[in-house]
Amino acid sequence: MGADKLLSFEEAIEKYEPVLGFEVHVELSTKTKMFSGAPNEFGGAPNTHVAPVDLGLPGSLPVVNEQAVRYAISLGLALGCSIAESSRFARKNYFYPDLAKNYQISQYDEPIAFEGEVEVELDDGTLVRVPIERAHMEEDAGKLTHVGGATGRIHGAEYSLVDYNRAGVPLVEIVTKPIFGAEDRAPELARAYVATIRDIVRSLGVSEARMERGNLRCDANISLRPRGQEKLGTRTETKNVNSLRSVERAIRYEIQRQAAILDAGGTIIQETRHWHEDTGTTSPGRPKSDADDYRYFPEPDLLPVMPSKELIAELRAALPESPAAFRRRLQAEYGFTDSEFRDIINANLLVEMEQTVAAGAAPAQARKWWLGEILRIANARGVEAGTLITPLHVSELIALVESGQLTDRLGRQVLEGVVAGEGSPDEVVKARGLAVVSDDTALLAAIDEALASQPDVLDKIRDGKVQAAGAVIGAVMKAMRGQADAARVRELVLERAQA
Amino acid sequence: MDLTRLPASELAGLLSTGEVSSVEATRASLDRIAEADGDLHAFLHVAGDAAIARASEIDQLRRDGRELGPLAGVPIAIKDVLCTNDMPSTAASRILEGWIPPYDATVVARLRAAGMVPLGKTNMDEFAMGSSTEHSAYGPTRNPWALDRIPGGSGGGSAAAVAAFEAPVALGSDTGGSIRQPAAVTGTVGMKPTYGGVSRYGAIALASSLDQVGPVSRTVLDSALVHDVIGGHDPHDSTSLRDPWPSFAEAARAGAASGSLAGVRVGVVRELDSEGFQAGVRQRFDEALALMQNAGAEIVEISAPNFEYAIAAYYLILPAEASSNLAKYDSVRFGLRVTPGETATVEQVMSASRGAGFGPEVKRRIILGTYALSAGYYDAYYGSAQKVRTLIQRDFAAAFAQVDVLVSPAAPTTAFRLGEKLDDPLAMYLNDITTIPANLAGVPGMGLPIGLAPEDGLPVGIQLMAPAREDARLYTVGATLEALLHESWGGPLLDRLPADFGRSAARESGQPDHLVPAPGPGTEPDGGTA
Known part of the structure; x- marks a missing residue:
């Protein structure tokens, strides 16, 4: 691994036009699973969040989670899609131990949402319209842990453990059409697109959209074609890209790798590739030909999904403002300059900011804490700031400082305690005895x-x-x-x- | 009084007045099973102690003055395709040997809640694939009318158990005739409800879009009583209909009481009769039509041109769905596991387990279905079959615009001999020719005994079909026809069942192939109807 020849990014773009495509899987935060009454919760002892359906036990039957359908419709509408009057589930048949029934129930030729468009804002404020082909519902697979062997992959493993807690978790898969014209900003657009999907999903409240937990997973497709060529090049699909930064890096890497192969007169193999966060490289997964035969056929255990016009109208009326409109509104409300506001967006902290202010903090204070101490800790640890502390706790911390109960310096100590999982700011103040002496x-x-x-x-x-x-x-x-x-x-x- | 000879409706009457206890009735059934099942092998599992314990609970509830359902305390046999949380549920396959599900099928839960007493699990073709019960991994069931004959399939165990008085009633499942064809060849009544009328939850799936659970009994009223218990909407089955259903027992009682078919238009489906059918089957069928006509029915010939393609479509749709439904048997979570060597990969373990756990007919259909769904073949096979299905539904709609019920022989022949068609899958498949269209269209169908074939003295059945959701119509018309037949025979057909199974082999006619016209009537001892 890692012996790939790379062309410089600039040269690659000069010679080849990158064409992007994304498949983003969003885990819906419903109470129960897509087709069973088992809880849809992250974690838990292995194989405890399961019902007969999730284990594929004989005689068990799936029943569609209506909340998941509502979430999928809302998401489809937020992506500017049309909602199908009738959509259908199909069975995607293949044998794999993480798939209890050895078929996945997924929507195939009749997705619930189709033909949409998402407005994506690049770092400098440039707007790009990304065309959406479809958004469809499906169930997640279980999780395999390969034990023994060096790579944590199935090859070379002594044995594998299966946890079906995730099996049957509702997913919406959002598939773009080919995206042309990104040119040298392709890596940046990739990151911005996934961030936009994440913001939309969060604003709808249909998923926690935490990439590090796999709530939001991106498969990034990329192909190159020589300048002036009409025909699309052969694409690769890079999986396992679990942060916004990785999306950008993976696209950049694949452009450079593919360009080097093409430059040397070679051909690109159509395959899935695995992203390696540590080395910043991709490696070949399984070959993926268009001839993969999943023997799709309509799922006979389920009826077509036929949402009423009234339901669609109700969900459309309840849509929150788009992230773009949301950004414009917040900037005006907070009275921040463009550059002050962009810092927040670039740090992916807008939703956290909004929730912190909604919980009572002054915008300037919220910005100071999020972009200051919290972001510093996040960068030091290599995680996203939003995962360290909740907006509610940040607003409580700010209130303690503003009321004089804590100094800034004490506030930073309290923050450390909250981040360390010691509880709410009040609890940390009490436990650590950090209150300002006001007597x-x-x-x-x-x-x-x-x-x-x-x-x-x-x-x-x-x-x-x-x-x-x-x-x-x-x-x-x-x-x-x-x-x-x-x-x-x-x-x-x-x-x-x-x- | 031999309690095992009583229909469930009469036994229920004696139970409700306290003249008979459920323990007595249950013990009588268990004794009869002990006596007869060595010959028959209708049961894969008999839950004697649990049945007596449950019966005694029901008796206690009755003594306590608790209000109980109409069938409380009545024993029932359950086809092994249905999940039971206290008995192995194997679908007669090695791959599920000993597997006890952590849940009851909805129909089982409902019959338990109604106070019925499960006796055990009945034999069947493996995963309900077959028309003779010879494809059971645990050995065939024999026909109580003649022990060298098949009891039909896939639900041969339930039909044989009911015909041989081992159980008053039983549950079956019908994907292409697995309730109606066994009923026809054992002289019993079997009902395939409207698709969606009875929950499939906990019924081990063969072909999801065709499977339907239903009752097996010795009288039309008994099937109606059981149907009342197990039917109705189930939120665990998305294909379950939400319609309210009338009382089927009332429908059956009304039919039996009326004695008349005046105003009933009966359609004879031209495509569901053939010169090739056994002569005695055709004869009894024609006599039944005459009986219905005498009772006031208007007999109309109906053409359903697309029925001709039903078998071809069925044997694409069924294997396609089955190949996917049976993928779950991979040894990872449950069932038989075969590990070929220390270093076997998961794929090798799956493959070896499936290779050892599935019988040849199951493998044949998995291969057929996998092929039919494959890229490049899907449109030609599965896609075309679904179109045929639509055409058959249209044929039914057109037919029911003209008539109230459709009729046909329930099977082309009487019970054939064990082993006779085992090596000829196509001949076996053709045995379902008359029953398959109802499954493809989702309409209800009932199998009902109409006499013994003159040439071999074996039972012949008629099939009645009604539009979807009109199950009650079948109970009414079926009960009327049954009453007329009983009147003409001077009693139920099963009164003529040979009492001594050991002697029954001597009754064989020796006909090697019942598609060939048999010798004339009168050559057989039990041949005639009045």
Whole structure:
């Protein structure tokens, strides 16, 4: 692995036109699974969130989760799609141990949503329209853990463990049409597209859309064709791309890899490729020909999905504003400059910002904490900031600082506690004993003690050298181990001088 | 009084008045099973202790004055294709040997809730694939009328158990005739309800779009009573109809009481009769038509031109769905596991387990279905078959615009000999020629005994069909016809069942092929109807 020859990105783009396509799987956050009453929850001891249907037990039958259908319709509408009057589930037949029935129930030739368009905003504000071919419903497979062997892959493994907790989790797969014209911004567009889907899904509340948990999974297709050629090149499908940054890197890598092959007169093999976060490279998966025979046929255990016009109208009326409109509105409400606002978008923290402000924080404060300390911790750990702390906890933290119960410095310690999973800000304050000493008696006692060792300070202040108070304030803060409001200490020192 | 000879309706009457206890009735059935099943092998599993325990619970509830359903305390046999949480449910396959599901099929849960007493699980062709019960992995069931004959299939076990008085009633499943054809060849009544009329939840799937669970009994009223218990909407089965259903028992009682078929238009489907059918089958069928005509029915000949393609379409749709439904038997989560060597991969284990666990007919249909669904063949095979299905539905619609019920022989021949068609799958498949159209269209069909064929003294059945959702019509017309037949015979056909199974082999006519016209009437001891 990793021995791929690469062309420089600039040269690759100069010679070849990249054509993109994406399949994004969104796990819907319904209470129960797509076709069974088992809970749809992340984690849990293996094979505990299962019903007979999820295990493919003989005689069991699937029943469509109506909430999942509603979510899929909402998502389809938000993608600008038409909603099919009648759509159908099919069986996709193949043997694999993570697939309990050895077929996946998925929509095939009759998806619930089709022909849409998504507006994607690049970093500099350029708008790109990405055409959506379809969005269809299907069930997730179980999870295999390959034990033994070096790679964690099935080849070379001694044995494999199967966990069906994820089997039957409702998914919507969003498939784009080929995307032309991205040129050198193809990697950036890839990231921005997935971010846009994530924002749409979150704004609808149909999924938690946490990539690191697999709530949102992207398969990135890319092909190159020589400049001036009409016919599309052979594509590869890169899987296992679990962060926005990886999407961008994987596309960039594949462009460079494919260009090097084409440049050397070689041919691209149509295949799936695995993305490796650590090395920043892709490696071949299984060959994927168009002749893969899944023996699709209409699922005879289920009736067609025929949503009423009323239901579609109701869901359309309930759609939240689009992320683009949402951004325009928030920028106006917060009164941020373009550059202030772009920082938030680039850090993918707009939804967190909005929720933090909705929970009561001032926009400037929310921005300060999210883009400051929280983003610093996130970058240090290589995770997304939104996964570290909830907007509600951030707003609580801000409230504690604003009310003077915490100093900024104490606030950062409380943040550390919350991120470490010690509970809400209030709980961390209590558990760590971090509250600012707001009892004037205690502060005055500390001030008097400090003045006793620096008796000339009060005179200096009276003489107009107010900055002399600093020495006392420093001593008091030290004595209080930082848990005092410096401004209040200063006030009290000045009062002493006037007494 | 021999309790096992009573129809469920009469037994239920004695139970409700306290003249007979459920324990007595259940014990009588279990004794009869002990006596007869060595010859018959109708049961794969008999749950004697559990049945007595349940019967005694029901008796206690009755003594406590609790209100019980009409069939409370009546024993019932259950086809092994149905999931039972206290008995193995194997669909007569090695691959599910000993498997006890963690749930009851909805129909089983409903009959338990109605106070019925499960006796055990009945034999069948493996995964309901067959017309003779010879494809059971656990050995064939024999026909109580003649032990060297097949009891029909796939539900030969349920039909034989009911015909031989081992159980008053039973449950079956019908994908292409698996309730009606066994009923025809054992002299019993079998009903395939409208598709969606009875829940499929917990019925081990053969072909999901064709499978339907239904009752097997010795009288039309008994089937109606059981249908009342098991039918109706089930939220666990998406294809289950939401329609409210009338009381089928009332429909049957009304039919039996009326004695008249005045105003009933009966359509004889030209395509469901043939010169090639056994002569005695055709004779009894014609006599039944005459009986109906005498009772006031108007007999109309009907043509359903697309029925001719039914078997071809059926043997594409069924294997296609079955190949997918049976993919789950891979040894990963349940069922037989065969590990070919220490270093076997998961694919090798799946392959070896399926190779050892499935019988030849199952493998044949999986291969057929896999082929029919393959890219490049789908349109020609599965796609065309679905179009034929639509045409057959239109034929039914056109026919029912002219008549109230359609009739045909329930099977082309009487019971053939064990082994006779085992090596000739096509001959076996043709045995379902008259029953398959109802499954393809989803309409209800009933099999009903109409006498014994003169040439071999074996039962002949008629099939009645009605439009979808008109199951009650079949119970009414069926019960009227049954009453007329009983009157003409001076009692039920099963009264003539040979009592001694050991002697029955001597009754054989020796006809090697019943598609060949048999010797004239009167050569057989039990040949004639009045």
